[in-house]
Amino acid sequence: MTVSLDPGTGPLLGARRFLTRETIGDHGRTLHQVDGNEWDSFYRDRWRYDKVVRSTHGVNCTGSCSWNVFVKDGLITWEHQATDYPTTGPDAPDYEPRGCPRGASFSWYEYSPSRVRHPYLRGVLAEMFREARQRLGDPVAAWAEIVETPLKAMAYKGQRGRGGFVRASWDEAIELMAAAHVYTVKTFGPDRVVGFSPIPAMSMASFAAGTRYHALLGGTLLSFYDWYADLPIASPQIWGDQTDVPEAGDWWNATYLMMWGSNIPVTRTPDAHFLAEARYKGTKVVAVSPDYADNVKFADDWLAPHPGTDGALAMAMGHVVLTEFFRDRQVDYFTDYARSFTDLPFLVTIVDGKADRFLTAADLGHTEGEHKTVLVDANTGELVVPNGSLGFRYAEPGRWNLDLGDVVPSLGLVSDDVAEVELARFDVGDTEGGSTIRRGVPVRRVGDHLVTTVFDLVMAQYGVRRGDLPGSWPTGYDDAESPNTPAWQEKITGVPARLAIKIGREFARNAERSRGRSMIVLGAGANQWFHSDMTYRAFISLVTLTGCQGVNGGGWAHYVGQEKARPVTGQQHMSFAFDWQRPMRHQASTPFWYLHTDQWRYERVPADELASPLGTGRFAGMAFADTVAAAQRMGWSPGHPFFNRNPLDLADQAAAAGETVQDYILKNLENGTLGTVAEDPDDPANFPRCLTLWRANLLGSSGKGNEYFMRHLLGVSSLETATECDPENRPRDVTWRDEAPVGKLDLLTAIDFRMTNTGLHADVVLPAATWYEKHDISTTDMHPFVHAFSPAVEPPADAHTDYDTFLALADKVSELAVTHLGVRTDVLAAPLQHDTPDELAMPSGRVRDWKFGECSPQPGKTMPKLIEIERDYTLIGKKMRTVGPLMEKLGTTTKAITVDVKPEVDYLKHQNGVIDGRPSLATADRMCEAILSFSGTTNGRVAHAGFQELEKRTGQRFTDLIEGHENDRVTYSETQEAPQPVFTSPEWSGSEKGGRRYSPFTINVERLKPWHTITGRQHFFVEHDWVAELGEQLPAFRPPLNMARHFGKPGDAVDGGVTVRFLTPHAKWSIHSMYHDNELMLALSRGGPVIWMSVQDAAKIGVRDNEWIEAHNRNGLVVARAVVSHRMPEGTVFQYHSPERTVNVPKAEKSKRRGGYHNSMTRLLVKPTHLAGGHAQLTYAFNYYGPIGSQRDEITVIRRRTQEVEY
Amino acid sequence: MRIRAQVAMVMNLDKCIGCHTCSVTCKQTWTNREGTEYVWFNNVETKPGIGYPKHYEDQERWKGGWKLDGKGRLVLRSGGRLSRLGKIFANPDLPTIDDYYEPATFDKDILVSAPGGLTDTPVKKPWSKLTGEPMSIEWGANWEDSLGGDTMDQDPNLRGLADKVKFEFEKTFMFHLPRICEHCLNPACVSACPSGAMYKREEDGIVLVDQDRCRGWRMCVSACPYKKVYVNHATGKAEKCTFCFPRIEAGQPTICSETCVGRLRYLGILWYDEDAVLAAATVPEEELLDAQRGVFLDPFDPAVQQAARDAGHPEEWIEAAMASPVWKLISEYRIALPLHPEYRTLPMVWYVPPLSPVLDAAGAAGRDDTDADDIFHTIEDLRIPVEYLASLFTAGDTAVAGGVLMKLAAMRAYMRARTLDGTVANELLDGIGMTAGQVEAMYRLLAIAKYDERYVIPAAHAKTAAALEDLGGCSLDGEGGPGMGGGPVPVILSTRRP
Known part of the structure; x- marks a missing residue:
């Protein structure tokens, strides 16, 4: 011990004279000490915990990171990233430790005031329902009375978003929901019961719970990938593949x-x-x-x-x-x-000085050559019809490959x-x-x-x-x-x-x-x-x-919405109840919301505006709504609900008329007594009636044109500046009703663990389990592993997992169905489907519309397929809980590869146990097991069988890609133990063999497997009459839409504002709307909504950093703080994606209405080429093709407002 | 020579993505409790910027760290013992809550409890966590994130750079600076504490505040030039980053390290000579960096190893010191630098400066673009002025700061040739004084950076402490001592599969 009392350098430590375990360093600067006393027990205690449980964060984030959740005294304390990913090998960085600050702050939600712990009902509605239920003794009758009495319906719909929730018991909330669904199925049709939940990959069982319910009911399931504008439409156009990266x-x-x-x-x-x-x-x-x-x-x-x-x-x-x-x-x-x-x-024809279509073998006189494309052999100068084009895919086993033999294409x-x-x-x-x-x-x-x-x-x-x-x-x-x-x-x-x-x-x-x-x-x-x-x-x-x-x-x-559910076959078949019936009603969201939130009524851009001079004028006089209606009736793009009648009644009516359902429908369509919903979306018979959102925040995140949703769907008026289109811009084929409907929706249910803007506007809010309170599985594009969610604690209070919630709902519906529904026959109008022979329906993409006599309506050819499904509504709860018999009967089919999965059904009987002789799906972990079992990426036998099938189709070798893993499978319990690597499988286009990193289309390039396109190759030229009409056969630059020209410059009406482009990039402090209300993220950001703007634009309106500003355009208004930064370019502002309107959002200066969020400034526009279908790679599949809900072309005016704000 | 071990950290700023995961996991574990709402043991700043708390680097204002007095002796900038004792009840050099930020909370259950019939949706408005009053949020823990706001030009490191740094769109540059306590070899906070509550742990150099001894004088807050000692306003005592000692003792990385998504933190042991510390802290400014490096002892030197053994350090530590990534980055490759060595505290968290090689949006003028194989810019083209980095990491020596960037740039060019053609471009190494083997090893440590190579922390900590105990009585005898169940009992040890 050396103690210096040098007054200059040995300051206060010199006072320490009674040391026993300390060393004062030279000149008394430093005190060294061996820990020994008890003072540090505080930190040691704080670090102590009882257990660690592996889970992750689902739905809205695609990172799919594995986390360790720490639990102490029965409470979740914090989470740290797992670091036990399988290695990438000695010469590459590993995946550990995946995570981000948002995920690291998740446990804040567990015990936060934002948590929803009990079911809530809109108070006015609860009162009416309780009274009617008591008086009438039947919940369905009670619901009917409320929604059929305009004053009553108005009374509760008008209160949406205005507070006044009351607590309800779990049973009561479920009963009200079930009653509304049963009433709607019976009165308007099952397809008027609509569900929305995005991105299954990041919690597949939770997704499957609700989708399976809607599938069994006959409900409509809305897409997300196209709706989010995450779907790169170019991918199906070029590769015939949704997205693979x-x-x-x-x-x-x-x-x-x-x-x-x-x-x-x-x-x-x-x-x-x-x-x-x-x-x-x-x-x-x-x-x-x-x-x-x-x-x-x-x-x-x-x-x-x-x-x-x-x-x-x-x-x-x-x-x-x-x-x-x-x-x-x-x-x-x-x-x-x-x-x-x-x-x-490949050769393309030129007609009238314009590129027209691919030359085909049919042009050379070959039979069945319409889908075989042609090239020139550079060696011989001869025309060649090489292997691999669409014409070989379904017809000639062994020739669907890219083997050119001796041919050298010119x-x-x-x-x-x-x-x-x-x-x-x-x-x-x-x-x-x-x-x-x-x-x-x-x-x-x-x-x-x-x-x-x-x-x-x-x-x-x-x-x-x-x-x-x-x-x-x-x-x-x-x-x-x-x-x-x-x-x-x-x-x-x-x-x-x-x-x-x-x-x-x-x-x-x-x-x-x-x-x-x-x-x-x-x-x-x-x-x-x-x-x-x-x-x-x-x-x-x-x-x-x-x-x-x-x-x-x-x-x-x-990487925009990495949707890859690696065990895709099991995920899809289970989610969509393909084990019981095929298909289900998959609907493209963008056209759905364009019509049903009446955004089409505000359209000022005619469809023809987009057409190139290369076109033939086929959109002249048409509105975008007309293109939606046309694409649906021609069977390209799904239209659910489709008919302007209850589809359950159609079968009965056909039977009463003594006709087949198909004949009856075609006759009535042609004579005009039967119509489509798209042609009259404002007819009350055609409204979507019940909307259930789980794992989703439609009204706080993705709802482009938020204020239109508010007014027309919910009945809460908030549009102030939007004006309906002029008579000359009204649709040609879609019925215009002078009175625009408001409050179309009878029941909005939000199932969530936190109160979002969607929840605030819902009629029923059900408390959900968090991601740390349930079983599930997660995968992503970003890494090749499957890993688990596991419950670290039980869901608190009345909270239930999504899985259990939909089981309860299905049981209640089945119970009410005994009286109200029984067994009915449903008729689905299903669009032509990608990766099926439906792709051959429209050679060369030539368009013919039966409505105008250009052809006859032929289901599956010139119009949707008409498919009858018998539904026993009393059995929905039971079917939810078991693997249905179609798995043995039909096997699974993914991307046209069919696999017999009898061994998997048998395995699941043993692994999951049985109910009535069928494999049990009674719990979420059993659902996970089923998903993993039916998929090639997680079951080597299935991958092997799929590759065998692919070998037959192509004549090329593939089974070696799964060699050594034919008998391996990934089980759910293994995914709970550590992230598990997936197997190479025909479900995807890349190979992971030998620990190789996944890259898409390596199988195509290395094994000569064709892409799923007309030529079987990657496309520069896209053929379809609608694509040609827009001048988009070849790559070209199309600038952002000129919103100022179409809608007027928003700044014109406002003093002291600056007009700028309004962009909504993804945020640093949130994952979509999630975490915006998390206090850790609020502390690290600016604590509320902000708009980033350049120094120059700020100077123009006299705004300094952190001052309050208002942004508005015809669609709505946002109140936010300005973040002024020289890193922003002049003329552009950012409001980072999905700030919601629940935290620190003041009222607008003039209107005194609550400021909106980023989607208050947007409105949908439908690009007709995204509806084009019926041909080759442009044929429809769910989340694979469909108009995107884009939001970046918008402009706004920004102005400085008074700095006094009211909440 | 008096050999001691220090658990030290290096952060590679060139890899930092500014995500703040480190801040959140640290806060969630250690400071999300009453009294420490405003406290971030680990924070991340955007540079240029004034940081957290505001202007902490401005020692003319806060008087943190050490300086040389007129006679060339090392003195606390905040004054000598007598002067500081005089200020003990009214410390003028103490940041106020506004220099940190006033933490906000938001309405609790208004979203579900709001009564019906509102004219609009309910909303959660901000309230002060400290006073419970409604508040307007005017500053935060990370206000300047990604160059938001108008304060970055007040960054003291920009003094004299007005002609080089323009806050214009096309000339924008930034990087992120994560900061924890420096666990200095010459800690001003320890020296300034009147209660002797602050100390540097014998066994691993972690600087801690003895909560039983702390009397809340707050001299440590002022003395720390990095402002990494905080006052818990509920207990009135000082608290700071503990280097996650309960984890380190179990051979686990600190939380900020293990959860670092950018994989930019390295942990390891350094041997240093306690007898050399004072001298190293007292050399003229331009010699500080070399002097600080000179305090570290070569773990491969048999004499050093023997000295360590003699001092009671187990073989495990001797091996760990040889495998220490921190030693490699600081002393072997010499690419890690201390943050503000001129504070003379001998900080033990070092940084690889950011290469951030981007040019302005118009591209570097006057370069030959025709050679499509010559694709990297020279460091002269870089947009972060090297003077700025020198102000942060080398007490103004641009040659050293530039030399580190040269090494990183040369490594990239060298590895490009290796990767693309399999060729070894030895000519690239001449200018940086490294061998091919060294560059490739450095590349592996920076790029491949496997978990076991980033974090080399010897376990058996308690054993070490006991061996080093040369004073009366064994500290382990006490209940709750490190060897007696006082350490953590990890339920799972992170095991990684091949």
């Missing part, structure tokens, strides 16, 4: 990585380290972002295009790639790839004949449809047809001139007038042409050197625009031209 660990394999509209540290927090780490391996990183987003700091180069102009930049890069790597110099790797794996060599025609074609451009022109430009292509005559190749069209479209082809061509990269050059994009995006050239060139050169390891990570910033499909096609062109797709470390990496 690399796991995050595959970023490590990239050697050039562009982040395009994806703010990885914020939105892919658990994965971001792979990006940071790949840089050390020598990977170049480029950020494309309009603002200095958090990810930009990781980039070697930052390109900041004006919002929504990304497509122009990508087209210019494509111009550079085609010029330097296809024209001036050829790269064997790229050329070979293009020949084998893209539609570039990439471009070698021909002295040339013709000018008209090509679309959208950067100029009087309408959204833009203009055209004429450029020459080499052509050849085949019979009556003038043809060229897709490659030649693409070269022309991108403006890459070869030889002296005629037409209007750019003079060079610096030609700013000719579309798709680097200089042209600079005018549009603001990105220097020099950078567009440099990055485009580097990207391709890296792909050349690395054989395809250039990657583009895409995010919502690029995807959630109205024309995102066109933007994405420009991106995807870059990765397909450079041979990056289907290569580890390369290709597109789209």
Whole structure:
């Protein structure tokens, strides 16, 4: 011990003279001590805990991180990330420790005041129901009386969102719900009972609980992926695949990585380290972002295009790639790839100077050749019908493959004949449809047809001139007038042409050197625009031209709503009750809400506005609502509810008329006595009546056009500035009723563990178990593991798991059905289905509408399929609880691969136990077991059987991909123990064999398996009459919609405001609406709603940081604080996604109404090409195709308001 | 030589994504309780910015840390013993709650309990957690996040850089700076404590506040130049980051480390010579960094190992010190730097500075873009002015700060050649004075960074403490002592499958 009492350097420690276990350091600076006394017991006690339980966070986050939840004295204390993921191998970073601050703060909800612990009913409704129930003795009769008495219905609907909840018992709340559902099934039809719950992957059993219920009832289930504008429509268009992307660990394999509209540290927090780490391996990183987003700091180069102009930049890069790597110099790797794996060599007909459709074998006189596409063999110059196109898929086993044999497809025609074609451009022109430009292509005559190749069209479209082809061509990269050059994009995006050239060139050169390891990570910033499909096609062109797709470390990496339920077969068959009946009513949400929240009544953009001059005028006089109605009646896009009558009555009426159901329906449709809902959505017979939301916050997060929902769906008027469309813009085919209905919905039920904006407006709020209180399983695109939710504690008070809630509801419905429903026959109008022979219904995508006599209505061909399903409503509760007999009878079918699963049914009988001889699904963990058992990714036998089937179809070898795992399976209890790696399976397109990182389409590229498209290849050319009408057959840049022109500049009406683009990127302090109300996240952010704006825009309206501002446009109004930052570009503001209106939202200055949230500023628009269907890869599947609910094209005015706020 | 062990941390700022998971898991575990609402043992700041609490780096204002007096002796900036004793009841250098932030809470059950017939939806409005009064939120724990607001130009590290740093869109740069207690070798807080409540643990150097001895004088708060000692306003006592000692004792990483999603934290043992600390803290500013590195002892040196054995350290610790990633990053690769060495506290949390290589939105002017294989920018092109990093990490020495960036940049270029062509670009290594083997090992530690390589913490802590006990009586005899059930009993130890 040395103690110095030097007065200068030995300050107060010198006073410590009675030390026994301390060492005072030199000159008395430091005190060393061995712990010994008891003072530190506080920290030791705090760290103590009783148990650790593995769980995760479900639904709204796609990170799928495994967490350890700590429990002490029966209470959840905190959560830390699990670190026990299977390793990626010795030379790559591991997945641990996945997580983010939002997940780390979840346990705050467990005991927070935001928690919903009891069932709540809207007070006015509860009073009426209790009285009527008592008086009438029957809950269904009580419900009927309330909703059929206008004054009563008005009384409770008008109180939505205005407080006044009363507590109810669990049984009472369930009974009220069941009564409403039974009444609706009986009176209006089961398809008027609607359910919505997103993204099954992140809690499959919870999702399945409600979807299974709706499936068995005959209810309508709404889509989410397209609705969220997360679905990249370009993916089905190009690949015939919903979305398939690399796991995050595959970023490590990239050697050039562009982040395009994806703010990885914020939105892919658990994965971001792979990006940071790949840089050390020598990977170049480029950020494309309009603002200095958090990810930009990781980039070697930052390109900041004006919002929504990304497509122009990508087209210019494509111009550079085609010029330097296809024209001036050829790269064997790229050329070979293009020949084998893209539609570039295929022949397209030219009619009237416009590209028309793929030449097919039928044009060459082959029978059944309508779906077989044609190319030229470069060796012989002969026409060839190669294997792999759609025509081989269902008809000729063994020839559906990409094996070209000795054929070398000609990439471009070698021909002295040339013709000018008209090509679309959208950067100029009087309408959204833009203009055209004429450029020459080499052509050849085949019979009556003038043809060229897709490659030649693409070269022309991108403006890459070869030889002296005629037409209007750019003079060079610096030609700013000719579309798709680097200089042209600079005018549009603001990105220097020099950078567009440099990055485009580097990207391709890296792909050349690395054989395809250039990657583009895409995010919502690029995807959630109205024309995102066109933007994405420009991106995807870059990765397909450079041979990056289907290569580890390369290709597109789209991370917007990573929906991948890896055990997809079990998940879908169980969720949609395919074990009892097939199909169920899957509905595309965007057209559904466009019609049923009456947003169509406010439309000021006619459908024709979007049409290119290349089109034939087929949308003239049509509104978007008309295109919805047309797509539904032609069987392309689902329309549920479909008929303007109760579908349960149709079967009875047919029987009474002595006709088959099909004949009866066709006759009545043709004579007009039977109509469709889409053609008269404001007829009270056609309203959706009951809406149940679980795992969802429709009115606080995803509901684009929130104020329209409020008024028309709920009956709470809040639209102040929106005006209905002028008579000349009204629909042609859809009935206009002068009085717009308000309060269409009879019952809104929110099932949640926290009180959201949806809950505030609901009639019934049911308390749900949290993610730490239930059994379930989770997977994601981002990693290849399956892991579990497990209950750390029991749900408190009246809270129930989603699984138990829907079992209780089903039981109650079954009980009431004995009196009210019994056994009925339901008739479904099901759309033509992707990955089935329905894809052959409309050769070449030629459109014929039976309504106008262009053809006859033929179910399954020119209109939806008509399918009868017998429903015993008294058995719904029992069917929920067991695996139904169709599993043995029909097996499972995923992406056209059918597998006999009798062994799995037998296994489940033993594993889960039986009820009435069927495998039990009585609990959520049993449901998890069933999902895992029926899926190839988690059951090697199923994967093996599926690959055998695929081998028969293709004649190629696949079963070796599952070799060694044929007898392995992942059980639920194993997923509780640690994250489990999945098996390679025909359900997906990549291989994980040997611990390989997942990358999509590696199986296609390496095993010559066709894509699910018309040519069997990746597409540059998309054929369909509606696509042609919009001028979108080939990649092109379409700018953001000109909202100011269509709807007027919102600033015109407001003094002292600045008009800006209103963007809603994903937030740092929340996952969608979740965590916005979490006090930890509120403490780390600004404690309430904010709008980020540039220093310049703030100066224009005299606003300083943290001052209150108001944003408004025709759709609604937002009150928020300003965050002023120089990292924001002038002219654009951000309100980060889904702040809700529940925390720290004051009233608006003038209207005194509560400020809204980001979707108060938006309204839906329907892009008709997203409805196009009936043909090849454009045929419908749930969440696979359908109009996206985009929200980025919007503008708003921002002004400073008085700083006094009222709540 | 008096050999001691220090559990130290290195954070690689180049990997930090600014997510704050570390802050949340730390707060959830340690400080989400009454009295510490405003306390974040671990926080993350956006730089440039004034940080948390406001302007904490401005020692002219707060008088934290040490300085050399007129005679070249080391003195607390806040004054000597007598002057400080005089201020004991009215410390003028103490941040107020507004310098941190006033924590808010929100209405409790209004969303479900609101009576019917409202004109609008109910809403939760903000209330002060401290006073219970309605409040307007004007500042927070992370107010400047991702460069929000108008305070970043007050960052003291920007002094003299007005011509180099412009807060304009196209010239934007930022990085994140996670901070915990530095567990300094020369801790000003310990020295300033009148009660002797603060101490540096014998066995591993963790700086702690003895809650029984603390009398709430708050001199530690002022003296700490990093403002990482806080006052619990409920108990009136000081509290601070404990380096998660109950976990460290069990061989587990700190919570902020294990939950770090960016995988940027490294934990390991350093040997240092306690006898050399004072001298190292007393050298002129430009020599501080080298002097601080000079305090550390080479764990591979047999003499050091023998000294450690002689001092009672078990073999396990000697091995751990050799495997220490912290030693490698600080002393072998020399890419980790201390935060504000000029505070002279010899901080034990070091940082690899951010490469953040992005150029401005217009791209670097005047470069040759035609070579599509030459894709990286030189560090001269980088947008974070090296002077700014030097102000943070090298007491202003731009050559050292720039040298670290050169190493990182050269590593990337070297590894690109390895990855793409399998070639070894030795010419890239000449300028940074590293061998191919060193660069590849450094790359593995930074990039692949397996769990076991990031965190090398010897267990058997209690045994160590006992062996080091050279004073009367064994501390382990006490009830609740580290060897007597006082340590944690982990229900699961994190095991990772191959």
